[in-house]
Structures are given as C-alpha cells and as structure tokens.
Amino acid sequence: AQSVTQLGSHVSVSEGALVLLRCNYSSSVPPYLFWYVQYPNQGLQLLLKYTTGATLVKGINGFEAEFKKSETSFHLTKPSAHMSDAAEYFCAVNLSQGAQKLVFGQGTRLTINP
Amino acid sequence: NAGVTQTPKFRILKIGQSMTLQCTQDMNHNYMYWYRQDPGMGLKLIYYSVGAGITDKGEVPNGYNVSRSTTEDFPLRLELAAPSQTSVYFCASSSLRGRGYTFGSGTRLTVV
Numbered sequence: 001a002q003s004v005t006q007l008g009s010h011v012s013v014s015e016g017a018l019v020l021l022r023c024n025y026s027s028s029v030p031p032y033l034f035w036y037v038q039y040p041n042q043g044l045q046l047l048l049k050y051t052t053g054a055t056l057v058k059g060i061n062g063f064e065a066e067f068k069k070s071e072t073s074f075h076l077t078k079p080s081a082h083m084s085d086a087a088e089y090f091c092a093v094n095l096s097q098g099a100q101k102l103v104f105g106q107g108t109r110l111t112i113n114p
Numbered sequence: 115n116a117g118v119t120q121t122p123k124f125r126i127l128k129i130g131q132s133m134t135l136q137c138t139q140d141m142n143h144n145y146m147y148w149y150r151q152d153p154g155m156g157l158k159l160i161y162y163s164v165g166a167g168i169t170d171k172g173e174v175p176n177g178y179n180v181s182r183s184t185t186e187d188f189p190l191r192l193e194l195a196a197p198s199q200t201s202v203y204f205c206a207s208s209s210l211r212g213r214g215y216t217f218g219s220g221t222r223l224t225v226v
Contacts (some may be wrong), residue, residue, distance in 0.1 A: 009154060034214050043118075043204060043217035044157075090156060100145055100208055101172070102215060106156040 004093050006105035014113045019063075019078040021108050023091030026072060032094035033074040034102065035065055039087045047089070050074060061085070086112045116140050120205050120218035127195040127225045135190040135221050137205030145208045146188040147215065148172075148180065150201040157204065163188055195225045 007022040025031055032051050036044040048059025055067040061084075065076045074091060088109045092102040121136045139146065144165045149157040149172075159172030163182040177199060179191040188207075192199060202222050206215035 004156075036214075036217075041220075043219045044206075044215075045217070046214045049214050100210075101147070101159060101162060103159075104149075104156040106154055 004091050004103055004105040006089075006091050006108050008108055009106065010109045010111065012111040012113060013081050015083055016080050019076070019081045019085065019110065021076040021089050021091075021110065023065075023074045023076065023105060024072055025074065025091070025093045027093055033065075033067060034092040034094075035059065035063070035074075035076050036090045036092060036104075037061075037087050038090065038107075044090060047076070081110075081112050083112050083114065086110055118205055118207055118216050118218035120203075120221050122221060123219065124222050125224070127192075127223065129195060129197065129225060131195050132191070132193050133195070133223075135192070135203055135205075135223075137188045137190065137218060138186050139188075139205075139207040139216070140186065141207060141209070141216065142185060143207035143209045143216070144185070146182065147206045147208075148178070148188070148190045149204045149206065150174065151204060151220075152201050160190065160203075192223075197225050199223065200225045 003026050005024045034049045035047040038044045048057050050057050050067045058064045063078045088107050090107050091105040118139045147162045148160040151157050158174045161180040163169045169180050202220050204220050205218040208215045
C-alpha cells in the first residue's frame with residue numbers, strides 16, 4: 001500500500017529564513033511525487049513534481065524538492081521565505097499507473113513571521 | 115481557459131436532504147476525481163473516473179454516488195446527508211500519468 005507522511009502539521013519560519021517541509025512516502029512501484037500549495041479558500045495548485053530523471057526538481061515561486069530513493073523522501077525547500085508563502089502544503093504520491101490516483105499527506109500549514 | 119469548474123461554492127443542507135455537486139472540465143481530460151478535505155486529514159478520494167461511462171470507488175465512497183455520462187462532467191450525488199459529510203469537496207481532472215491534477219476551487223458543504 002502507498003502512503004504519504006508529512007512531518008509537522010504546522011511549521012513557522014521568519015521572513016527570509018529557509019523553508020523546509022518534510023515528506024516521506026511508501027510505494028511498491030517507482031513513485032511519481034508531487035507538491036501542491038493551497039491558499040486560504042482556494043483549490044490546490046501544483047508546485048512541482050518528480051516523475052523520472054533529475055532528482056532535484058524546481059517549481060514555481062522559488063521552491064524545489066529532491067527525490068531521495070534511499071530515504072524514501074521528497075522534502076520541499078525554499079532558501080528565503082516570503083510573506084506570500086504562507087499557505088498549506090500537500091505532498092502526494094501517485095497510487096497507480098492506470099487511473100493515476102494520488103494519495104495525499106495530511107498537509108503542513110506554513111506560517112511566515114515578519 | 116476555465117479549467118475545472120465546481121458549483122455551488124457553498125451550501126448548507128439539513129440532515130436527510132440530498133444534493134448534487136457539479137463538476138465540469140474543459141481540458142478534454144480522461145481522468146476525473148472527487149476528494150473531500152477535512153482539517154488535519156489531507157484529502158481523501160471519494161470516487162474517480164477513467165473515462166465516460168466508467169467510475170470506481172475510492173477510499174471513502176459511502177454515502178456518495180457519481181456518474182460520468184460525458185468527458186466534461188462528473189457530478190457527485192449526496193443521498194441522505196449526514197453531519198459526517200460536512201467537509202470541503204474538491205473535483206480534479208488529469209490527462210496522463212505524471213501531469214498531476216488540475217483542481218476546482220471547491221465546494222464547502224455544511225450539514226446541520
């Protein structure tokens with residue numbers, strides 16, 4: 001069975017500090033991995049994804065994530081936090097090759113302190 | 115480009131009432147999904163469809179029904195609403211594996 005675990009339901013950082021949101025997964029097949037962002041009262045937007053190839057992937061708004069197979073991790077980082085980064089972030093893993101069902105982590109709410 | 119459109123945005127139902135949440139996409143995506151989002155629980159898959167006429171249950175299908183008569187539309191039906199169905203519902207669509215989902219803006223449903 002596939003599952004996704006996000007460590008920390010709330011993360012708080014200062015403006016300009018490093019953002020690190022943790023995601024670990026379990027999968028019986030080579031995973032496709034995704035990070036989504038949700039701003040208040042909105043739907044989810046794709047930040048970045050890993051399918052195959054380069055393990056360091058870059059996304060929108062300066063975010064990046066590295067796929068580490070040996071650690072079964074796909075942590076999301078950003079070197080310098082902005083106030084506009086305050087949102088909820090979801091890690092997701094592809095469940096199957098057919099219907100492309102995604103399994104989501106429970107989410108991490110990111111707060112940025114001025 | 116509208117993407118995925120959900121209606122209504124908000125709804126209050128009384129226990130035992132029924133309603134249909136509408137979802138339409140204009141990207142000609144084969145795959146469509148319904149998720150519910152509850153605080154601290156992430157998103158749970160209710161139903162999904164791999165094409166017109168084909169639907170299947172997800173993780174939490176009880177109390178819901180779907181149909182997919184066209185590629186564009188994937189309505190979610192709630193029969194005999196219960197307080198446990200108070201949630202935010204998201205519809206999403208996708209094309210190929212690895213492309214990720216396009217999400218609608220959600221429907222916030224309260225059952226009282």
